[in-house]
Amino acid sequence: MKPENNPLSLDRRSFLRQSTGIAAGMGFGALPIIGAEKEKKKPEAETLVKTFYDSLSEEKKAAICFPFDHKLRLKVDNNWLITKTLVKDYTKDQQAMIKEIFLGLHSEEYAEKVYDQVEWDSGLDGFEGGSSVAIFGKPGTGKFEFVLTGRHCTRRCDGDSVEGVAFGGPLFYGHAADSFNEKPDHKGNAYWYQAVRANEVYQMLDGRQREAALCGKSRGEKGNKTIELTGKKVGLDGICVGDMSGDQKGLVNKVLADLLAPFREKDSKEALKLVEAGGLDNLHMAFYKEENIGKDEIWDVWQLEGPNMVCYFRGKPHVHAWMHIRKPV
Numbered sequence: 001m002k003p004e005n006n007p008l009s010l011d012r013r014s015f016l017r018q019s020t021g022i023a024a025g026m027g028f029g030a031l032p033i034i035g036a037e038k039e040k041k042k043p044e045a046e047t048l049v050k051t052f053y054d055s056l057s058e059e060k061k062a063a064i065c066f067p068f069d070h071k072l073r074l075k076v077d078n079n080w081l082i083t084k085t086l087v088k089d090y091t092k093d094q095q096a097m098i099k100e101i102f103l104g105l106h107s108e109e110y111a112e113k114v115y116d117q118v119e120w121d122s123g124l125d126g127f128e129g130g131s132s133v134a135i136f137g138k139p140g141t142g143k144f145e146f147v148l149t150g151r152h153c154t155r156r157c158d159g160d161s162v163e164g165v166a167f168g169g170p171l172f173y174g175h176a177a178d179s180f181n182e183k184p185d186h187k188g189n190a191y192w193y194q195a196v197r198a199n200e201v202y203q204m205l206d207g208r209q210r211e212a213a214l215c216g217k218s219r220g221e222k223g224n225k226t227i228e229l230t231g232k233k234v235g236l237d238g239i240c241v242g243d244m245s246g247d248q249k250g251l252v253n254k255v256l257a258d259l260l261a262p263f264r265e266k267d268s269k270e271a272l273k274l275v276e277a278g279g280l281d282n283l284h285m286a287f288y289k290e291e292n293i294g295k296d297e298i299w300d301v302w303q304l305e306g307p308n309m310v311c312y313f314r315g316k317p318h319v320h321a322w323m324h325i326r327k328p329v
Contacts, residue, residue: 045104045264046159049146050139052097060085068137068161073145076170077223078320081132082149088128095128102127102148105155110262117175117190121152137161145169152176152320164327166271167263170227176318184294191319197258198302198313201251202287205239213239218288218301219312227324231307233279238286238303252285255304259311259323271325278308278328291316 043051053065064083066072072082087098102118103111115127122130130150137144143161145168147154152175158168177188186192205213215237219226230236241252256275260268275283283306287299293316300315309325 042100042104045101045146045157046139048097048101048104049135049144049157049159052094052101052146053135053139053144055091055094055097060090064133065135065138068143068145070136072134073136073147074169075224076154076172076227076322077149078172078174078221079151080149080154082134082147083132085132086129087131087133098131098133098148099127101146101157102155105157105264105267106262107264107268113190114173114262117173118150118153121174121176122150164274166274166325167267167323170224170322170324172320172322173262174318174320179318181317182293182315182319184296184298184300186300186315186319189319191262191321192315194255194258194321195298195300195302195313195315195319197251197255198285198287198304199298201248201255201285202299204248204251205244209239209244212243213285213287214289214299215286216288216290218286218291218303218314221314221320221322226312226322227310229308229310229324229326230305231329233282233307236284236286236305238284238305240281241283241285242281249280252283252304253280255285259304274325274327275306275309278306280306282306283309293317 053061056064063085075082087095090098099115103115106114118131119127127150131148131153132150133146133148135144135146139146139159145156145158145161147156149155152173154170154172156168156171162168173191175190176182177186177190182189186195202210202213234240241249244252256272260271263271283304286303286305288301289299291301291314293300301313303310303312305311308328310322312322314320
């Protein structure tokens, strides 16, 4: 597939509709349920995890199932396989269940687009040859978590087994659309719309605010250390949202909405509640001038961080995004 034919080129009006809907859940009106009739006919991802688990042979269970508290459960990285057993190594029915679990963790509007992103970034191996899964705990009998990983992908399905932690733990998503070294417009990138919105916040800032928001180098990528939460309300990179005007804060809300737009409604709602519990005014927004593509002052690397959340968006040489949200300590 040629990059220019990549199905992931997002229609801007489409993602604006979805992000506006999630933003409504933050106090700007009722949150629409996208594709509600469709979702009623589909089993929950958690139900499919149990069905998938019950279908496994004892040999497969020994290879991919671990105790719930195993240290591997909360690992996150930008390109990794959680087990040596690839999706293609399962039966066709099991492969179909894995795909449906993955799709079920995402919103109706974004599910297929995000699946196509993983398929694209896995190269010739595709989703089945470039992804692996693991199960922690025993679905249906207590705490459990299903984790799917691959290039530019760490996703979790925990059935709310982990209290006060959005998505069951840290997530990673990314995309190399046009090429490994993307150009400033990030043509066809599935997630660049999030940076476009973030840069709209920067454009709204006055001179003094921009000086506070613009930083040198970012935190960089260091596996789980990338998403460590500090618990701090002051001293974080960038400008404090509490120091912004009302309309600027409203646009930050839309950034949050865009970050959560790809994921299913109940997970997005939970994440927003946790961010609000930490205080929206305690969030800080930073843009990194030393890691930019081109000289356009459209910042490729940026982050939104608070005492109990971090989204680190690294858009150079292509998009990598890290997210971790949990209840305040």
